[in-house]
Amino acid sequence: MSIWLFIIIIGQVSALSYNLPKFCSNASWDLNAITFTNISTVTGAPLAIFINTNDTIYVVDRANNKIQIWFNNSIGRTQTIHGNFSASFSIFVTTNGDIYVDNGAFNHRVDKWTLNGNISVSVMYASTPCFGLFVDTNDTLYCSMYLLNQVVKRWLNDNSSTLTTIAGTGTAGNTSSMLHNPCGIYVNTNFDLYVADYFNNRIQLFQSGQLNGTTVAGAGSLNTTITLNGPGAIILDADNYLFIVDYLNSRIVGSGPNGFRCLAGCSGSSGSAPNQLSNPATLSFDSYGNMFVTDLGNSRIQKFILSTNPCDEITSTVTSTTTVNPTTTVTSTTTENPKGLLENIIFNITDKYF
Ligand SMILES: *[C@@H]1O[C@H](CO)[C@@H](O)[C@H](O)[C@H]1NC(C)=O
Ligand SMILES: *[C@@H]1O[C@H](CO)[C@@H](O)[C@H](O)[C@H]1NC(C)=O
Ligand SMILES: *[C@@H]1O[C@H](CO)[C@@H](O)[C@H](O)[C@H]1NC(C)=O
Ligand SMILES: *[C@@H]1O[C@H](CO)[C@@H](O)[C@H](O)[C@H]1NC(C)=O
Ligand SMILES: *[C@@H]1O[C@H](CO)[C@@H](O)[C@H](O)[C@H]1NC(C)=O
Ligand SMILES: *[C@@H]1O[C@H](CO)[C@@H](O)[C@H](O)[C@H]1NC(C)=O
Ligand SMILES: *[C@@H]1O[C@H](CO)[C@@H](O)[C@H](O)[C@H]1NC(C)=O
Ligand SMILES: *[C@@H]1O[C@H](CO)[C@@H](O)[C@H](O)[C@H]1NC(C)=O
Ligand SMILES: *[C@@H]1O[C@H](CO)[C@@H](O)[C@H](O)[C@H]1NC(C)=O
Ligand SMILES: *[C@@H]1O[C@H](CO)[C@@H](O)[C@H](O)[C@H]1NC(C)=O
Ligand SMILES: *[C@@H]1O[C@H](CO)[C@@H](O)[C@H](O)[C@H]1NC(C)=O
Ligand SMILES: *[C@@H]1O[C@H](CO)[C@@H](O)[C@H](O)[C@H]1NC(C)=O
Numbered sequence: 001m002s003i004w005l006f007i008i009i010i011g012q013v014s015a016l017s018y019n020l021p022k023f024c025s026n027a028s029w030d031l032n033a034i035t036f037t038n039i040s041t042v043t044g045a046p047l048a049i050f051i052n053t054n055d056t057i058y059v060v061d062r063a064n065n066k067i068q069i070w071f072n073n074s075i076g077r078t079q080t081i082h083g084n085f086s087a088s089f090s091i092f093v094t095t096n097g098d099i100y101v102d103n104g105a106f107n108h109r110v111d112k113w114t115l116n117g118n119i120s121v122s123v124m125y126a127s128t129p130c131f132g133l134f135v136d137t138n139d140t141l142y143c144s145m146y147l148l149n150q151v152v153k154r155w156l157n158d159n160s161s162t163l164t165t166i167a168g169t170g171t172a173g174n175t176s177s178m179l180h181n182p183c184g185i186y187v188n189t190n191f192d193l194y195v196a197d198y199f200n201n202r203i204q205l206f207q208s209g210q211l212n213g214t215t216v217a218g219a220g221s222l223n224t225t226i227t228l229n230g231p232g233a234i235i236l237d238a239d240n241y242l243f244i245v246d247y248l249n250s251r252i253v254g255s256g257p258n259g260f261r262c263l264a265g266c267s268g269s270s271g272s273a274p275n276q277l278s279n280p281a282t283l284s285f286d287s288y289g290n291m292f293v294t295d296l297g298n299s300r301i302q303k304f305i306l307s308t309n310p311c312d313e314i315t316s317t318v319t320s321t322t323t324v325n326p327t328t329t330v331t332s333t334t335t336e337n338p339k340g341l342l343e344n345i346i347f348n349i350t351d352k353y354f
Helices: none
Strands: 002-009 034-038 046-051 057-061 066-070 091-093 099-103 109-113 120-125 130-135 140-145 150-155 164-167 182-187 193-197 202-206 214-218 231-236 242-246 251-256 259-264 280-285 291-295 300-304 306-308 322-330 342-345
Touching: 046 091, 046 280, 046 291, 046 300, 057 091, 057 099, 091 130, 099 120, 099 130, 120 140, 140 182, 150 182, 164 193, 164 202, 193 231, 193 242, 202 231, 214 242, 231 280, 242 280, 251 280, 259 291, 259 300
Parallel strands: 130 182, 182 231
Antiparallel strands: 002 322, 034 300, 046 057, 057 066, 066 342, 091 099, 099 109, 109 120, 130 140, 140 150, 150 164, 182 193, 193 202, 202 214, 231 242, 242 251, 251 259, 280 291, 291 300
């Protein structure tokens, strides 16, 4: 069984837009992935992926400057939104359906799109691309600036355009206060920030309000973890275990009560076989706990199906600021879910840089 957690923040109804699956210690995924989509069908160069709790799948295709959206159970509707962004690195979708897209490389901003609108609004000035984007449960938008070695944020509910640096000094380095080419980021409901610190081959945790991070995986971690080689993305599950896209090792690694292990792309070499990846960039869970990986080097999106998650006992995680209600048990599936057909949002790009 897998579980959905709907987290209701006291004082405001604020569900999470992304899936927080709960796994058993011995959960496993099929070693051979299903290719969800590839270059010959719709996706030119899949880089960033986001899956919401409705299992709507959003993928940034940076070669063709568009975002593709697959709706669960939709039948072949195609939607086109015209826009102008280039070489986008990241995407995040909030519970109200707003789509935040990196548009830093050439237009120096983060854009917000609404699903049915044809216009975007700029929500952040970004002098360089955001390799990671995140919106926390307090409507704060985070951008990890790979080139500037820092993570910045702004609150979306005021009109101040001021950016606050919350991690990294702006100088590349490997001390606790420094980052070196930060990529993917993740912010949990306690506002703790996790950063895939790419060049330092480590995952840094910056607890809320702290400018000094601790290494929770990879080079220099206090505990024995796992060797990372260019981590590109980091997401968590319901128990705050880490799931890391190990870009240069072309694999996905994860943690659990028994420590770290390789979960996908574990053959020892990169490649295009169903059990291999080639420079995977990002990872997202669907509501069943399946892992979707943008397999950049192979220009495809791979779906690793959760094959066993045998513990039945459901225990809710409750933090000091949140209550969990209700918990809905979803029967896990070991077969391909017949998801909806492609609903395609094409951002009309007049300039091509790729
Ligand atoms: C996983 O662990 C549970 C108990 O925690 C056990 O009942 C089950 O047999 C294990 N499954 C596998 C596939 O190892
Ligand atoms: C891409 O997908 C199509 C349709 O599923 C398939 O026929 C084709 O062989 C795939 N191409 C590659 C390069 O995997
Ligand atoms: C997605 O589609 C499946 C199969 O049609 C359905 O069982 C499931 O409830 C749908 N999920 C959502 C979140 O709509
Ligand atoms: C999820 O699906 C429900 C039911 O179809 C819909 O009301 C809701 O707006 C959807 N949420 C998002 C974020 O698309
Ligand atoms: C589109 O973006 C390019 C930079 O990528 C910019 O030069 C151009 O002015 C933009 N066009 C519009 C209509 O915003
Ligand atoms: C967006 O553009 C499409 C195609 O031009 C049009 O059919 C649709 O009505 C537009 N939607 C909105 C909300 O303006
Ligand atoms: C949300 O962020 C704003 C701006 O930083 C802050 O004033 C407010 O206290 C925060 N609210 C919560 C619940 O953290
Ligand atoms: C932000 O600016 C808009 C337009 O000037 C204004 O309508 C709105 O009230 C402002 N919001 C806040 C929170 O100041
Ligand atoms: C942060 O770490 C530096 C060393 O890298 C240390 O000098 C400083 O005191 C630490 N700051 C805090 C608040 O712990
Ligand atoms: C090291 O492992 C212990 C025990 O699992 C844990 O409590 C602690 O948070 C870990 N420290 C770091 C920096 O990951
Ligand atoms: C940090 O950088 C210094 C100097 O480049 C190097 O000697 C040290 O081994 C690095 N530490 C880690 C944990 O990689
Ligand atoms: C894309 O935008 C250009 C310039 O704004 C416009 O001329 C063209 O018709 C648009 N293409 C589509 C398919 O809407």
